[in-house]
Amino acid sequence: MVDSLAITFLMISVMLAIGVPVAFLIFFHRRFTVSWKHVLVGAGIFIVFALILEKMxxxxxxxxNPVTMKWVKNPYFYALYGGLAAGVFEEVGRFIGFRYILQKxxxxxDGISYGIGHGGI
Known part of the structure; x- marks a missing residue:
């Protein structure tokens, strides 16, 4: 059985994970009229590049791959690989998003609203 304190803090984490991006979106949308399109593009780029392609x-x-499986047993190579993979996939996704989808x-x-979608998802 899961401790009730653990469930309480899990619920708090979920509320913060959803509430903070929504609060930022509402604040910036009312104050500076950020675009919902940019928020959706940021979320979509994160889903495609970080959650699907990077996971592949x-x-x-x-x-x-048996060769790379041996390399990543070393924590330094594993950290280097993880950082490079995340950086390459997210930056390529960001480039494609702003270069081809959000050209103007x-x-x-626009950057703030893209970041709210990208980080909020």
Missing amino acids: LHAYVLDM SHDWE
């Missing part, structure tokens, strides 16, 4: 690379490197979005409000 992790499955190959960490589970399928160069204001700081």
